[in-house]
Amino acid sequence: MSVGIPQLRAFVAVVDSGGFGAAADQLGVSQSAVSHAVAALERVAGRPVLTRHGRPAMTRFGEEILDHARTALASVAAITTLAADRDARLRGELTVAAPPTVCHGLLPELVLRWRAEYPEVAVSLFEGEDDEVAGWLEGGTADLAVLIDPPAVPTGSALVGSDRFHAVLRRDHPLAGEPVVDLADLVVDDDFLLSAGGCERQIQELHHQARVPFLPTHRVRQLSTLFAMVRSGGGVSVIPGLAAGMEGAGVVLVPLRQRLARTLVLTGPLHRPWHPAARALVEAALNRTTGTVAGSTVRGS
Known part of the structure; x- marks a missing residue:
């Protein structure tokens, strides 16, 4: 016996949906079919991939094979798309991962463009922190991702934007009406709140440029919480400009x-x-930007 695609598909569906019943609904089959497929995978592997006490959870072995299962399913989906009709319009389901500010300030426009140019390609968005996004892309959870200042990218990747950093201030803050704010002035009298979701390296560099120590008072993961703390007078912060709005x-x-x-x-x-x-999709994104990275010629929009 060998591992089959239906077995992997059932396993991944249970992990992603959180249960056998939800996985059955997602796959359009019976719960019994999902249970039998996972059991067949475990028989072939010779060890369990999921625990079945309450909400299903991955075993150690299940965690080890999850990324391989996602990669196998992504490859099968790609083959299926190519084999269906090589001359037909592109179709399929793609997952795009990006940090919250990119999902807010950049991706809505891109998704509309993709929908207009490739109506048979369904795009799902996964929002995560910088390190999560990179991990999802390489692990097979995402097909595309918007990476922040990546050290290495494949040829053909598209530069889709570049944004400056902004101070986050309460509206009645003494510096709120200024056209620009110097970071050295920002941290004199206020606690500094650091968004823990990403860009810490860049914010450290900003402090270095301003010649002020990097001493965050609080690290806040959710942007909504960070804004609430600034609004309540709990401090000031620095975030990317795409967060505007x-x-x-x-x-x-x-x-x-x-x-x-x-x-x-x-x-x-x-x-x-x-x-x-x-x-x-990357080519369509390139058509609205100023260039590419990793071995492609820069082109205007």
């Missing part, structure tokens, strides 16, 4: 005098084949 009433974003920008790159995985439709 997320801050809500009572909070303002002011550009920093220190000019450090982060580079946003739309790319597929570095160490496994891309989904056939992924390159088309």
Whole structure:
């Protein structure tokens, strides 16, 4: 006996949906069929992949094979897409992962463009922190991702944006009405709140440029919580400009005098084949930007 695609599909569906019943609904089969498929996988492997006490959870072995299972399913989906009709319009289901500010400030426009140019390609968005996004891409959870200042990307990846950092201030803060804010002035009298979701390296560099110590008072994972703390007078912060519009009433974003920008790159995985439709989506994104990275010629939009 050998591991079959239906077995892997059932296993991944249970992990992603959180239960056998939900996996059955997702796959359009009976719960019994999902249970039998997972059991067959365990017989072939000779060890369990899921625990069955309450909410299913992966065993140690299940964790070890999950990324391989996702990669196998992604490859099968790609083959199926190519075999269905090589001359037909691109079709399929792709997952795009990106940090919260990119999902807010950049991806809505891209998704609309993709929908118009490739109506048979369904795009799902996964929002995560910088390190999560990179892990999802290489692990097979995502087909494409927007990476922040990546050290290495495959040829053909698209530079889709670059944004400056802004100070986050309460509306009645003395510096809120200034056209720009120097970071050295920002941290004199206020606690500094650090967004723990990403960009810490860039914010440390901003402090270095301003010649002020990097001493965050609090690390806050959720942007909504960070904005709430600023609104309540709990401190000030620095975030990327793409977050504009997320801050809500009572909070303002002011550009920093220190000019450090982060580079946003739309790319597929570095160490496994891309989904056939992924390159088309990157090309469509390229047409609205100023260039590419990793071996492609810069082109205007």
